[in-house]
Amino acid sequence: MSEFRTNLKIWIAKNRYSPLIPYGGAAIAVWVALSFWTFTPALHRHPFLLLLAAVLFSARFLGFGPALFCALLSAACLDFFALPPYFTFGVSGADLERLVAFLAIAVFVVSMARQKTLAELRADRTTREMAAIVEYSCDAIYSSGPAGTITSWNRASELLYGYTAEEAVGLPIARLVPSDRLEDMERNLTILSTGGLVPSYRTERLRKDGTLCPLLLSISPLRNARGEIVGASAIARDISAERQAEEAVRRTDKLATAGRLAASIAHEINNPLEAIINLLYLARHDSRHALQYLTQAEQEVGRVARLAQQTLGFVRETNSADSMDPAAIMDQTLQLYSRKLGDRQIRVTRRYRGHCHVSGYSGELRQLLANVVVNAVDAMPVGGSLQVRVAPVRARSSRNEGVRITVADNGSGIPRQSLHKIFEPFYTTKKDTGTGLGLWVSRGIVEKHGGSIRVRSRSESGRESGREFVRTTGTVFSIFLPNRQPISRVA
Numbered sequence: 001m002s003e004f005r006t007n008l009k010i011w012i013a014k015n016r017y018s019p020l021i022p023y024g025g026a027a028i029a030v031w032v033a034l035s036f037w038t039f040t041p042a043l044h045r046h047p048f049l050l051l052l053a054a055v056l057f058s059a060r061f062l063g064f065g066p067a068l069f070c071a072l073l074s075a076a077c078l079d080f081f082a083l084p085p086y087f088t089f090g091v092s093g094a095d096l097e098r099l100v101a102f103l104a105i106a107v108f109v110v111s112m113a114r115q116k117t118l119a120e121l122r123a124d125r126t127t128r129e130m131a132a133i134v135e136y137s138c139d140a141i142y143s144s145g146p147a148g149t150i151t152s153w154n155r156a157s158e159l160l161y162g163y164t165a166e167e168a169v170g171l172p173i174a175r176l177v178p179s180d181r182l183e184d185m186e187r188n189l190t191i192l193s194t195g196g197l198v199p200s201y202r203t204e205r206l207r208k209d210g211t212l213c214p215l216l217l218s219i220s221p222l223r224n225a226r227g228e229i230v231g232a233s234a235i236a237r238d239i240s241a242e243r244q245a246e247e248a249v250r251r252t253d254k255l256a257t258a259g260r261l262a263a264s265i266a267h268e269i270n271n272p273l274e275a276i277i278n279l280l281y282l283a284r285h286d287s288r289h290a291l292q293y294l295t296q297a298e299q300e301v302g303r304v305a306r307l308a309q310q311t312l313g314f315v316r317e318t319n320s321a322d323s324m325d326p327a328a329i330m331d332q333t334l335q336l337y338s339r340k341l342g343d344r345q346i347r348v349t350r351r352y353r354g355h356c357h358v359s360g361y362s363g364e365l366r367q368l369l370a371n372v373v374v375n376a377v378d379a380m381p382v383g384g385s386l387q388v389r390v391a392p393v394r395a396r397s398s399r400n401e402g403v404r405i406t407v408a409d410n411g412s413g414i415p416r417q418s419l420h421k422i423f424e425p426f427y428t429t430k431k432d433t434g435t436g437l438g439l440w441v442s443r444g445i446v447e448k449h450g451g452s453i454r455v456r457s458r459s460e461s462g463r464e465s466g467r468e469f470v471r472t473t474g475t476v477f478s479i480f481l482p483n484r485q486p487i488s489r490v491a
Helices: 002-014 020-039 047-061 064-082 093-135 155-161 179-193 240-285 287-312 326-336 338-343 362-379 416-421 438-448
Strands: 140-144 150-153 198-206 212-223 229-238 322-324 347-352 358-360 385-394 401-409 452-458 461-464 467-470 474-482
Touching: 020 047, 020 064, 047 064, 047 093, 064 093, 140 155, 155 212, 155 229, 179 198, 179 212, 179 229, 212 240, 240 287, 240 326, 240 338, 240 362, 287 326, 287 362, 322 326, 322 362, 326 338, 326 347, 326 362, 326 385, 326 401, 358 362, 358 474, 362 385, 362 401, 362 438, 362 474, 416 452, 438 452
Parallel strands: 347 385
Antiparallel strands: 140 150, 140 229, 198 212, 212 229, 322 358, 385 401, 401 474, 452 474, 461 467
16 A cells, blocks of 8 residues: 555656646546445445545645645535435535535645645655765764664765675674774763763774774764664764874974974084184184183083083083173173174174172073174174173062173164064074074073063164154163072973
8 A cells, every 4th residue: 555655646746747637636536436425335325424535535645726626526526416406506504504514624634634745745855865964974874773783874884894784784783893992882882871972082993804994983872752762873984084194293293393403403503613613713813812712612612512412311401500700701702703793893892880790500691692692793784883781780570689681783673573572482583594593592591590581672764854764773682680599490
């Protein structure tokens, strides 16, 4: 019977655009009902029921319009054949009430049947759409019954696991689980048995060829109309490409870290190497102080060795902090770069006030001052002016006594939008010639000694009273180091 109904629906759907088919079908339904009424004595007393059945048939299979036509035609046939006087359309008062009641019931039945048909069509369409979504989803979607056997298997599952739908349906779900993840499956079954959901988590499952597939898995219980759990459905997404991408990113990060480490080593070693070159130049041209210059060059070589060892992590800073004179270290730094200053004809002005001593590491302070001085020299044009000042001060914020070291130049200055970035690692305003590590390292040294470093800069030009002029440009670095401050240990 169900097959007949299906075939009938298909035939009607193919011919639904021809009005003769549904309305002719309604007329045939009325004729069949009248035939049963005429030739079946047992049904001879129930013409209304037979014709009402014809109306129901028309509403169910032919549509709303043909069903109304069937109701009107049935009322006419009842009046002509079943109600006296027979074979005429004359009708008495009581029979008229019966016909009106029949029409009212028929219209109501047609309306209800139409609503049911529309609901079934919507349900069928929704079911087909959901089935298509599941079947053609990019994620593997499959379900299992109470016994743990697979009951459905979409196309993405075939691609992911390697089993066809015919092979997978009926297999135990444990066939897909690696032996070292059976505990996960048991835990999932426990959660599902209590009606809970297993949220998405990363795991691995076995393919048909025995290889492991990384995937993102989520599981939810399946319930029947009474709310009872009758199985489970799983959604699995292949994350092999994502895992490969993550691995590639990790490898890239490692390479980038190695490159930054190499750049950091090169930057920190470059300053003492440049100082050694300057000292050898001075020793070659000043034989009276050659021994002094060579001794300082030897110290710089030792500094290079310590920097390399510390960077590679073979040793740590074990020497205790000593008292040092920032003014003397500033003089040594300027002497180291005297050749570079002389080549660029830079005038150096020193302003030292009082005797200043702070506690710290002289090698790191020399490295700090070298970074600031080299940056100032690189920013200045030929014939520039460099001013350095060392003076004892009292910090306004902490009221600590210490030393203020100021390095000022009349170079090109730092753009205002870049000032907040200059202490970030690998940020540089020197384009291709800088590594962006000098000021970052310098700030670390200052913070290690419990001090602070500030910068002011101007790099603007303007117009006044119709005359173009260039404002005073340059940069001022101000470094404060406390007299007595516990040196922090930094890795």
